[in-house]
Amino acid sequence: MKVTFPHMGNIYIAAKALLDGMGVDYVIPEKNNDAVLEIGSLYSPEEICLPYKIMIGNYIRAIEQGADTIILAGSCGPCRFGEYCELQMNLMKSLGYDVNFIVIDYPKDIGIKELYRRIKVLSSAGSKNTIKKIHAFSSSVKVMNLIDEIEQSAHMYAGYERNKGECKNLLNKCKADIMNCTNPKEMINLLKAYREKLNHIDVDINKDPLHIAIIGEIYTVIEPFSNFYIEDKLMDYGVSSSRGLTPSWWVKNAALSPLKINSLHIRKNAKK
Secondary structure, three states, X not given: OOEEOOOOOOHHHHHHHHHHHHOOOEOOXXXXXXXXXXXXXXXXXXXXXXXXXXXXXXXXXXXXXXXXXXXXXXXXXXXXXXXXXXXXXXXXXXOOOOOEEEEEOOHHHHXXXXXXXXXXXXXXXXXXXXXXXXXXXXXXXXXXXXXXXXXXXXXXXXXXXXXXXXXXXXXXXXHHHHOOOOOHHHHHHHHHHHHHHHOOOOEOOOOOOOEEEOOOOXXXXXXXXXXXXXXXXXXXXXXXXXXXXXXXXXXXXXXXXXXXXXXXXXXXXHOO
16 A cells, blocks of 8 residues: 545645654655646546645646555535545546545544544554554644644744744745654654744844734645745735644544534634
């Protein structure tokens, strides 16, 4: 088994931690670009949405590098994302690609047993022992939380930095360096070191920068290519920005939703 997955913000970093930790062979698709979109658009239905087309481009690029299994997250909203698996399976089959799909969906939608079965399919392909595989899952969540925290801090501090571009450069270097790590522990240590660096950049607390909150459809908000790298541009302009939708939010929401204790602050404010 050689696994791949579609790009969506920082998910590829957490996926690397998980798959390295389990000893599963994988392909990280090239980062989203015009060529990937062009390939996806060529084979996708014309009326289908942008995320679908980009994801098809991701799959084809990764399959060309030997991938035979695709990991796909289930829906987190009332859109066609929840049907992507069936649609994309049929499309890839019609194109002559023999690939398997492993869909990681909400436990409340498919049940704990079914979720466990799907995860076991992935886990069984790993070369590491059971303890290390279990540890890989917890480590990948830590990695996801850390990279999202670092990214959010960099976007916020960009409006206050004294040395223009320092936050952006630090963030980009962090993402580049982490790809050289060979196991989850290295990744966690590296991310903690960069978090410390980011917390010690020279800022002017007397500045009063424009602060923009970014909202919208989850894929477009999280994936830089689909929103024309809006957060990078805001950093260049010296604007502080924030967004509530992140991969780590999705994981937390998925874990807490069966207990109905997800998004408690939103529910509380909605009653006012």
